[in-house]
Amino acid sequence: MNNIEALRSMLSNAKQCLVTAHVNPDGDAVGASMAWWSYLKAAYPEMEVRVAFPNRCPEFLSWIEGVNQAIIYTDAKDGKEATQRYLKDCDLICCLDFNALSRLDSMSEALTDHSAPRVLIDHHQRPADEFNLVFSDISMSSTSEFIYRIVDALGGKTLLSKSAAEALYVGLITDTGSFSFGVNTPATFRMAADLMELGIDKNEIASRVYDSYSEKRMRLLGYCLQSKMRVFPKRRAAYIALSRSELDEFCFQPGDSEGFVNFPLSIKKVALSALFMEASDKTHIRVSLRSKGNSLSVNELARKYFNGGGHFNASGGKYFGALKDCEAYFEKILKDEF
Ligand code: 5GP
Ligand code: MN
Secondary structure, three states: OOOHHHHHHHHHHOOEEEEEEOOOOOHHHHHHHHHHHHHHHHHOOOOEEEEEEOOOOOHHHOOOOOHHHOEEOOOOOOHHHHHHHHHHOOOEEEEEOOOOHHHHHHHHHHHOOOOOOEEEEEOOOOOOOOOOEEEEOOOOOOHHHHHHHHHHHOOOHHHOOHHHHHHHHHHHHHHOOOOOOOOOOHHHHHHHHHHHHOOOOHHHHHHHHHOOOOHHHHHHHHHHHHHHOEEEHHHOEEEEEEOHHHHHHOOOOOOOOOOHHHHHHHOOOOOEEEEEEEOOOOOOEEEEEEEOOOOOOHHHHHHHHOOOEEOOOEEEEEEOOOHHHHHHHHHHHHHHHO
16 A cells, blocks of 8 residues: 555654544544554553544444544634644554545634644545645555554454454445445455454444434434425435524434435435535535436536535535525526436
């Protein structure tokens, strides 16, 4: 693997390392970060390693080892200060599962001018020119798979604990819809087999990830599909738009909308799906986009229209304006582009 010796030397020389991942951390961001944290602690016992996320992890990931020790930058009590305190002596920053510092949201202010070298490990398209050492490969199913390959290339597979293997498996299944997309090579299945050999209970993990929602979340999903999903058969598209008051009605928690945007794609004639949700501070609309097949890049769509990006079939971004205007804007895009 290219760059692996450069990484080895950076790791050997570092005394204090921060691991971080994108805002609204998902299964892959959290899985990759916690596995990398666990590996680094085992391989470099002299080095201090901590994870800091820009904001809270969803509840269904809280069982992953180490998550509750991670710093949450936007934690009202001490998040920003704790991050800054830790960063003061940091001489290495590992950036996982994102391609530009802006994906750290407000936490980017703490990293942008920091003198420590930044290592990127990511599987999104077009990494920004903000990193000192870049591991970027869009053929990887997940950043978790990338972490596994890097650990292997460093000769560290035997240092992966069962908890690290569990974290990696979470990243693998959440970024591939349990192996139904994004798996580009047989090597991904071999990795899953290796994780099983490390002792993970894959049924138990699937249950923790997929069967841990609240009743309110299920009701919100029902409401979305029954009353909120708008389908545009001629454009082969659909969207769901949710206001803050609707989300509040269902006691919305981070992670509750996980997977919502995929549902409309189960309709045979729908190839493009969007989810719009008013942000909690009402400063913008969070946008999620999904497509199926290999002719419609929602990464391009997110870049062009929603200040965002992501993958070919899964991307996200922001709309700055009112929810109603966002809906009209999207309908206009559908008319113009499809
Ligand atoms: P989700 O819709 O699940 O939030 O995100 C889907 C994909 O799009 C993920 O790979 C995520 O990293 C990417 N993504 C989501 N929001 C943004 C954004 O605001 N900017 C960029 N560049 N990528 C995003
Ligand atoms: Mn990912």
